[in-house]
Amino acid sequence: MKQPENQSKKYATLFADIDSGRIKIPQFQRDFVWDKTQTAKLIDSIIKGFPIGTFIFWKTRERLRSIRNIGNVELPEPPKGDAVLYVLDGQQRITSLYAVRKGIILTRDGESVDYKDLCVDLALMPDGEEEVVLAEPQEGKRTISIHRLLTGSLTSFLKSYSEKELERIEVYQRRLTGYDFSVIEIADYEIDIACEIFTRINTGGKALTLFEIMVAKTYDLERKFDLQERYDELIDSEGTAKDLEDANFETIPPVTILQCLAAKVCGSIKRGDILKMERDAVVDAWPVVVGSIFSAVDFMRSHLGVQVSRLLPYNTLLIPLTYFFICQSKAPSTRQVALLRQYFLWASLSNRFNSAVETKIETDLKRIDAIVREEQPSYDSEPLRLTVEDFRHRPFIATDAFCKAVLCILVAQQPRSLVDNGIVQIDNSWLKVASSRNFHHFFPKAFLKKRGIDWRDANRLANIILVNADLNKRVIRARAPSDYIKEFQEKNPDMAKALSSHFIGDPAAFGILVDDYEVFITNRATELLKTVDAQLLVERPVA
Known part of the structure; x- marks a missing residue:
């Protein structure tokens, strides 16, 4: 692996490389251009000769997803086969300078931002303590836009500015175009190494x-x-x-x-x-x-x-x-x-x-x-190797793979409403947490709490059935199973079919009529284990 190469580039060279497609901005971040105030401070630092940090370029023949345009300016593709310099550090600085030079208009939060607004206060000396670059013209001040400063003709300046102002314009031009931009170029690095460099520099340790x-x-x-x-x-x-x-x-x-x-x-x-x-x-x-x-x-x-x-x-x-x-x-x-x-x-x-x-x-x-x-x-x-104990004592955790697998078995059974035998509707938005509207504790936690059973023991996987949201929150609530099942049986003549779709058998045998929680849990865990064992066993094909 080659060592990084230190270089310096002049303003014209740097932006000629962007115009030709040789320098590209990889599309790793959205905010790739600074706002006008930040950009004004950057250009002020250049005019004063202050260091503005080093640009780090990755030289490669790889072609990456990159910024295709900045505002209304299309960025060209490099010639086939040519090496490209991808900016790993300095994206915002280089694109902000480019936006000013090109007079680009960007849209931010629904508002247009015109980088031609950035200007120099011609009443100030470049080496003074005051910032000479303004984010936009100010009333009563004689200014020239940075865009015009870099792209305008001497003839147009002569018509608009005094001799003293022209002298300062010349100083500002010379400071900007003569500035040595510090560049480090790395070559022949694999993409993951280049991205690691980008990550360490730009995102405070948050890896791409x-x-x-x-x-x-x-x-x-x-x-x-x-x-x-x-x-x-x-x-x-x-x-x-x-x-x-x-x-x-x-x-x-x-x-x-x-x-x-x-x-x-x-x-x-x-x-x-x-x-x-x-x-x-x-x-x-x-x-x-x-x-x-x-x-x-x-x-x-x-x-x-x-x-x-x-x-x-x-x-x-x-x-x-x-x-x-x-x-x-x-x-x-x-x-x-x-x-x-x-x-x-x-x-x-x-x-x-x-x-x-x-x-x-x-x-x-x-x-x-x-x-x-x-x-x-x-x-x-x-x-x-599963036993009935794996289902009897397993806590219900909505994000646990074991629990989700059992829920899938329940869904595959096409669970039916205890009230009217309609198919229970499952929705992504309802399955984020264990308190989802689709999840119902057959023996409600509030009911079990009254019997001295804490929420951990109440929140067993074998106590969970799938229901429609309104049934869970509005009808059952903290009622005893013997109470609400008796009510539903009067409305639903095919209650046995509905219960069976939840792997629940005869209410008496399952302890429902006498509200026996442990009998219910043991019987339901046994039914779930039988189903799992049957699906884990695949018969050999007949020869």
Whole structure:
């Protein structure tokens, strides 16, 4: 790796390189131009000969997602094959100076900001203590705009200014155009190293995400590919195409989509492998991966009970399921459905992705390869052994993968309203916390508290059912199960069917009629375990 090279550049050279496309501003941050007041102080410092900090450029033949225009000025693309200097430090300074030189008009918070307003007070000497650069002309003061100072002709100055003012204009011009801008140029660094430098300099230690780095790296102007824009459209196309919001999967984060891409391109989601992905490979893979993501989402909704993305035990689970549909475009067979469900429950109920996600996914992609071949993957090295106690005593935590997997089983059962047997509606906005309107403690916590049972014991997973919001908050509240179930039975002649959809059997056998909490918990935990065991066991195909 080469050592950084210290240089200096004059004003004209610096901005000629921007005009030619040789210097580019990577699009890592939105506020890439200072406001007029900050810019006025910057130019005042240059006129006074003060140091304004060093520009750090990354010299590379990589093509990154970069700022395409500043206000009304288009920034050209560099010639093919030429090295580009990406600004890692000094973005705001260099773009602010450029905005003044070009007389750019920007829109901020709905208001136009004209950088031609910046001007020099011709009544002041450049080396005085007062700031000679104003953010805009002031009444009663003789000024010249910085833009005109740098781009105007001597003839136009002669017509407008006195001899003394012309002398000062000449001094200001000379100070600006003769200023030596300090530049450090680094070359032959990998993109992740360059981004680390950018992070340390610009964001106070907050690292650029892997997705942000790959957005920059995979940008392709000719093929009109912008990973950030494609991700935004995938989440919400605003009615122009199929999107994840329509499927209630709008909470899938960008890194998960990136990892789905990586599973296709390099069979790995390790950071180092993702950073090595070539731009063309990513662009080529995008439509295939997006189609497979939609297939995976449809599969989860149809076969796994994941009706909305907040029910997904791990966002990571989208990766192997998407990979399955990348490998196989046709609908899964009955055996493959069973094997995929088995994998989904095994990974979720074992809390598999609480750690070492990258390594585990690499292993699991091989398991998916086996499922594509309709073979039973091996789980012998990581067996899952569940007992009724795992369901009896497990606390209900809405964000826990085990709990979410059980909720998915409940949803797949198509839980019905205890009042009228209508299907319970599940919504992402209601599933953020354990106090969600969709979650109901069959034995209400307030009721159990009166019986001396604390909230921890009341908040067991086996005590949770899914209901519509109004039933939970307005009807049941703190009533005893024997009380509200008796009332609902009078309204709902098919109560047994409704209870069964929640894995609840005969009210008497389940202790409901006598409000026996422990009998209810034990019986329901047993029913949940039976269902899980049945789905984890996939019969061998008949020879």
